[in-house]
Every structure is written in C-alpha cells, then in structure tokens.
Amino acid sequence: MxxxxxxxxxxxxxxxxxxxxxxxxxxxxxxxxxxQMMMEYATEEELAQWHGLSLQYADERGSVELRSLISSQYPGLEADNILLFSGATEALFCAFNATVTAGNTVVAITPAYEPLLAIPKALGAQVKAITLHKSGGPLTTDSGREAHGSWQFPVDELQNHLQGGVDQLVINFPHNPSGAHINKATQSSIVEFALSANAWLFSDEVFRGLEHDAQHQLPPIASLYARGISLGSVAKPHGLGGVRIGWLACQNKEVLQRALTIKRSLSICPAITDEWLATVALRNSxxxxxxxxxxxxxxxxxxxxxxxxxxxxxxxxxxxxxxxxxxxxxxxxxxxxxxxxxxxxxxxxxxxxxxxxxxxxxxxxxxxxxxxxxxxxxxxxxxxxxx
Ligand SMILES: Cc1ncc(COP(=O)(O)O)c(C=O)c1O
CATH class of the missing domain: 3.90.1150.10 (Aspartate Aminotransferase, domain 1)
Structure with a gap:
C-alpha cells in the first residue's frame, strides 16, 4: 500500500x-x-574542532561520541541503542514506518501533536484515542492562592483497549499541547499494560528535561521496556529548534536498523555542524x-x-x-x-x-x-x- x-x-x-x-x-x-552563545559555551578544544570541521557526510547513525553522550541519559543503554535523525520529526516518521503495518491497532494519546496519530493512520493502522481528562478546578488553597485544575492520563481506561489486541501504544510526556506529566506509578502501569499486550510502546519524550519540578523527571521508556522506543531531541529543552538533531533510543537494535534503512531514503545522516552544536548543548544542558x-x-x-x-x-x-x-x-x-x-x-x-x-x-x-x-x-x- x-x-x-x-x-x-x-x-x-x-x-x-x-x-x-x-x-x-x-x-x-x-x-x-x-x-554566538553556543560558541561561548564551547571549550577551547571544541572551538578548534568547529573551525577545523570537515564538512563531509556524517556517520549515518550519528557520531559515536554524540550517541555515547546521549546514551548516558538512558540507564542500561549504550551508543548502539541510539540512532540519530535530522530532527525528532524524521525520527518519529522512521520509527512508525519501522513498527506499524496496515491493519495494526494503535492506541494513541489525545490531544496530540498531530503526527503521532496521523502517521500510524497513514500507514493503515486503526488508531484509537486515549484522551487526557481534566481534573480539579479553581479553588482557593490555605495560602489564599488559587489552585487550578490539571490534565490527567486516564490509566484505568487502558484496560478497555486490551480486548481485540493492541500493537502499539503511543504516549507523549511531558505532553504537547497540555503540559501534562505523569508520575512514576502511572508510568509503571503504562509499561505493564504494554507488556501484557506485547505491544510496542512509543514514547515521545522530546520535552524531557523541562519538568517544572526536576524531581518529576521520569526514567525514559527505552530503559524500562524491551519494546519501548523513546523519542528524544536536542531542540525542545534547549531552544535549539534549528539544530536538527533528534534520536530514537531502543533496546531492540533490529528496529533501529529498520528505521535506519528508511532514513537512507530521507536525510541519510545528520548534518555535521548540527552534531557539533548538539554536543556542546548536551554537555552544557x-x-x-x-x-x-x-x-x-x-x-x-x-x-x-x-x-x-x-x-x-x-x-x-x-x-x-x-x-x-x-x-x-x-x-x-x-x-x-x-x-x-x-x-x-x-x-x-x-x-x-x-x-x-x-x-x-x-x-x-x-x-x-x-x-x-x-x-x-x-x-x-x-x-x-x-x-
Ligand atoms: C511532541 C512533539 N514531538 C515531536 C516534535 C518534533 O520535533 P522537531 O520539530 O524538533 O522535529 C514536536 C515539535 O513540536 C513535538 O511537539
């Protein structure tokens, strides 16, 4: 098709x-x-590298140095579990193309960054929404400050989707567009659900690092589950949307190889200048x-x-x-x-x-x-x- x-x-x-x-x-x-700011963050050695950078094709997987640096954010994973792309958008396109086939059932979070639903659908999957709820509302706390409602992931509703089978679950925390996040217990329930369905668990984590309370940062899904795929990027947490470096992290190297094969028809490899910028950003993250x-x-x-x-x-x-x-x-x-x-x-x-x-x-x-x-x-x- x-x-x-x-x-x-x-x-x-x-x-x-x-x-x-x-x-x-x-x-x-x-x-x-x-x-200019990135140059100010760079060390003498990095600046010398920048000026002498050979503007050749980069390694198609991304440089080992950068992949190693990224893998340090993923407990239990190493450089070969990371594959770089030209932006998170390309990474998610390749990930879905590598894991979704026509007739699959994909359960995806809504409201959503549209590609998270639209690409599986374009690949012929039946996409079922799991929708964030609103909880709470305006009320005055003891301090007199107004507390507001928030968005919650309806973890109890996951079970409703088990019957008939689920091939892939798509989540996105921290979430765009709501800014919602989940706690560890909810994350564990999601992983258990994916495990019981033997489903891929695609986790868009491009806003990871921007938790308003640093203690709320969660372990990445790719570290927790063998069929978990974490989507990451240097763009969102650093204000570097023009540095087109995104990545997939996954324990399963076969799926990364399939994504790489697809990427060979797209950007082929990351831009070598972007790799340098991403390295400096991550070292100063x-x-x-x-x-x-x-x-x-x-x-x-x-x-x-x-x-x-x-x-x-x-x-x-x-x-x-x-x-x-x-x-x-x-x-x-x-x-x-x-x-x-x-x-x-x-x-x-x-x-x-x-x-x-x-x-x-x-x-x-x-x-x-x-x-x-x-x-x-x-x-x-x-x-x-x-x-
Ligand atoms: C949730 C989410 N995932 C992925 C992306 C894609 O990131 P990029 O534009 O850096 O490729 C975005 C961009 O807005 C996003 O909001």
Missing part, C-alpha cells in the same frame, strides 16, 4: 497565518539560542535548562496572576512540564473566531484546539517559553477582557 503523507492542520494553519503574525502566543519552543526553568516559572506566575481577572473567559489548567499549556476559552467565545480577530487586530497568533486532534476543541495552545511572553500575554489579556 502506498503511504499517504498527511497534510498536518498545525502546519497548514501556521503557513496560512505566519505572514500576518508579529508575535506568537502558541510556540512550543523556548527562546532560541544564538550561534544543566546550565542551559536551569536558565530556562527560571523564565518558565516567572511566566507561569504571570499567567496564574491574571486568571481570576479573566473569569470564565479562560479556563486555566496548570502545566507540570514543558513550555506549553492548553487552556479552554469560555463564555461562549469561539476560539477559531478569537484567533482570527486577535491576529487581525493585534498581530498575535494563537493556535486553536482543532489543530491538535481531540475532543477539546474550544481550547488553544498557549506557549510561554519565549522572552517576549510577558508583553504578548499582557496584550492578549487586555484583548480578551475587551472581546
């Missing part, structure tokens, strides 16, 4: 509206680092992430301080990780119309919920990782109050 390449709603929406946008309130990224965490926490405070003034216009659900949230627009306001008018009137782009497959349509992705967030947010709040 021929694969139909999905035309993602998110990309279509961005392509149609980018030109009109002067600021973005839905970016799933941190403020990008500059080349702790420092880089600590600075971002500070910014994210300030931005969340800013949001939470405006929520009560917005009343029913914004139903805020607190994120636990990453740099995005997925609030609901209330008071009978249509999010699609709001997005359109906000762009026309204030040049601010928000991405409506229909770009993220789920039941939750009247929501939008709120990105709070960029440096100009305070100004854009203030502008947005002002607009929503007058809307």
């Amino acid at each position: 021929s694969v139909q390449f999905p035309d993602y709603l998110l990309n279509q929406y961005q392509a149609a509206n980018n030109a009109a946008a002067t600021s973005r309130l839905s970016a799933a990224s941190l403020e990008p680092l500059t080349l 702790k420092k880089l992430i600590a600075a971002s965490q500070l910014l994210l926490s300030k931005h969340i405070d800013l949001i939470e301080n405006s929520v009560s003034a917005l009343g029913g216009r914004l139903n805020w659900l607190s994120p636990q990780a990453g740099c995005v949230a997925f609030p609901e627009i209330g008071d009978s306001i249509d999010v699609g119309q709001l997005a359109e008018k906000l762009l026309t009137d204030r040049g601010i782009m928000i991405i409506p919920g229909n770009c993220f497959p789920s039941l939750y349509q009247n929501h939008f992705r709120l990105g709070y990782g960029l440096k100009n967030f305070p100004d854009v947010w203030t502008n947005f709040v002002d607009y929503l109050l007058r809307y």
Whole structure:
C-alpha cells in the first residue's frame, strides 16, 4: 500500500497565518539560542574542532561520541541503542514506518501533536484515542492562592483497549499541547499494560528535561521496556529548534536498523555542524535548562496572576512540564473566531484546539517559553477582557 503523507492542520494553519503574525502566543519552543552563545559555551578544544570541521557526510547513525553522550541519559543503554535523525520529526516518521503495518491497532494519546496519530493512520493502522481528562478546578488553597485544575492520563481506561489486541501504544510526556506529566506509578502501569499486550510502546519524550519540578523527571521508556522506543531531541529543552538533531533510543537494535534503512531514503545522516552544536548543548544542558526553568516559572506566575481577572473567559489548567499549556476559552467565545480577530487586530497568533486532534476543541495552545511572553500575554489579556 502506498503511504499517504498527511497534510498536518498545525502546519497548514501556521503557513496560512505566519505572514500576518508579529508575535506568537502558541510556540512550543523556548527562546532560541544564538550561534554566538553556543560558541561561548564551547571549550577551547571544541572551538578548534568547529573551525577545523570537515564538512563531509556524517556517520549515518550519528557520531559515536554524540550517541555515547546521549546514551548516558538512558540507564542500561549504550551508543548502539541510539540512532540519530535530522530532527525528532524524521525520527518519529522512521520509527512508525519501522513498527506499524496496515491493519495494526494503535492506541494513541489525545490531544496530540498531530503526527503521532496521523502517521500510524497513514500507514493503515486503526488508531484509537486515549484522551487526557481534566481534573480539579479553581479553588482557593490555605495560602489564599488559587489552585487550578490539571490534565490527567486516564490509566484505568487502558484496560478497555486490551480486548481485540493492541500493537502499539503511543504516549507523549511531558505532553504537547497540555503540559501534562505523569508520575512514576502511572508510568509503571503504562509499561505493564504494554507488556501484557506485547505491544510496542512509543514514547515521545522530546520535552524531557523541562519538568517544572526536576524531581518529576521520569526514567525514559527505552530503559524500562524491551519494546519501548523513546523519542528524544536536542531542540525542545534547549531552544535549539534549528539544530536538527533528534534520536530514537531502543533496546531492540533490529528496529533501529529498520528505521535506519528508511532514513537512507530521507536525510541519510545528520548534518555535521548540527552534531557539533548538539554536543556542546548536551554537555552544557544543566546550565542551559536551569536558565530556562527560571523564565518558565516567572511566566507561569504571570499567567496564574491574571486568571481570576479573566473569569470564565479562560479556563486555566496548570502545566507540570514543558513550555506549553492548553487552556479552554469560555463564555461562549469561539476560539477559531478569537484567533482570527486577535491576529487581525493585534498581530498575535494563537493556535486553536482543532489543530491538535481531540475532543477539546474550544481550547488553544498557549506557549510561554519565549522572552517576549510577558508583553504578548499582557496584550492578549487586555484583548480578551475587551472581546
Ligand atoms: C511532541 C512533539 N514531538 C515531536 C516534535 C518534533 O520535533 P522537531 O520539530 O524538533 O522535529 C514536536 C515539535 O513540536 C513535538 O511537539
């Protein structure tokens, strides 16, 4: 069967509206680092390597040095359990092509980063959604501060899918677009479920490292389960979307070999300059992430301080990780119309919920990782109050 390449709603929406946008309130990224900053983080030796870099094809698997560095994040795995790609997007495309066949049943989390559902579907799988729930709501705590609801993974619902068989379970924590995260007990139940179904467990972990409380970082799925595949990337936790280095980590080397075969028809190998940049970023990851965490926490405070003034216009659900949230627009306001008018009137782009497959349509992705967030947010709040 021929694969139909999905035309993602998110990309279509961005392509149609980018030109009109002067600021973005839905970016799933941190403020990008500059080349100059990366040079400042590099050691003398790394700088000498950079200047003498031979601009040849890289190793098709990615350099052993970089794969070893990455494998240190995966207990029990080594360089040969890691395969590099030109971005996480290519990695997930190759992973699904290597593990999904027509007629398979794939259970996937929603709301979702669209390719996580669309690619298995394009490969002929039957895709069944498992949908995050909303729990809690506005209430006042002892400290007088408002506590907000959050998103929860409905682990009890997994069992409903066992009958009839599951070939692959697709999860994404920390989650885009909601910023939800799971705890260790839920992660263990997910792994047990995959084990009992003998299913592949594809875990999109590109936001790993951006847990708002560092203690909530989970072990990667690839370290926990023989048929677990972890998707990782240097982009999201570091503000390096333009450094196209993503990877798959997996105990099963056969599946990595199949993914590599597919990659030979795509990028072939990572860019050698990107490998250097990714190496410097990963060696300085702790420092880089600590600075971002500070910014994210300030931005969340800013949001939470405006929520009560917005009343029913914004139903805020607190994120636990990453740099995005997925609030609901209330008071009978249509999010699609709001997005359109906000762009026309204030040049601010928000991405409506229909770009993220789920039941939750009247929501939008709120990105709070960029440096100009305070100004854009203030502008947005002002607009929503007058809307
Ligand atoms: C959950 C998730 N997975 C994968 C990707 C792809 O990452 P990249 O754009 O770096 O290839 C993204 C990008 O937004 C994402 O949000």
